[in-house]
Amino acid sequence: MSKVSYYTAEGLKKLKDELEHLKSVERPKASEAIAEARDKGDLSENAEYDAAKEAQGLLEMKIAKMEELYANARLIDESQLDVSKVLVLSHVKIKNQANGMEMKYTLVAESEADLKTGKISVTSPIGKGLLGKSVGEMAEITVPNGTLKFEILEISRD
Known part of the structure; x- marks a missing residue:
């Protein structure tokens, strides 16, 4: 299949x-x-x-x-996507709770991922951890070197 x-x-x-x-x-x-x-x-x-x-x-x-x-x-029909939750094509601003650093990512399909331009795959550990979260929620993401905690600061679509 x-x-x-x-x-x-x-x-x-x-x-x-x-x-x-x-x-x-x-x-x-x-x-x-x-x-x-x-x-x-x-x-x-x-x-x-x-x-x-x-x-x-x-x-x-x-x-x-x-x-x-x-x-x-x-x-993907962007007009049908919910803007209150992190979904594919969401522009997400997150804050790392460990060091206070803020980052902006766009969640895209695996084939379009490009970290240099801020596009991360929805199938990556961070992408999976952010999916479905709303503004203000915390995302605990397990990565190879431990667990990261991110706060969702904003979600947008451009």
Whole structure:
């Protein structure tokens, strides 16, 4: 059974663009490399041909995997999300109770997570711990090096 993944409009477009790039640019390049290697003579002793065929196989596997991802992708309708609780696409401001540090995160699907831009996955330990919480609530989150306590300061959607 395939796993359904939820995406923002931006994330879904990025996935589609990458899939199209693999099909329209990378696939012809792989075929070209095989043709060039084939022209160089005896295939039984042609390492370049073997490498090109292997690269093509890996590319086709990647395309198949991405096509499955895209087929099971669902667009998140932000207008239907409750803004009083932390859900996917929530912008959450939290305060670490141990050191008083405040952080802002956006909870996104696993495939869109990027810590540099403040996007954390809803399947990460912190993401899971924040889901369903309301402003003022405390979230106790178990991470590999112990337990963290965060207070939910604000929740928004932009």
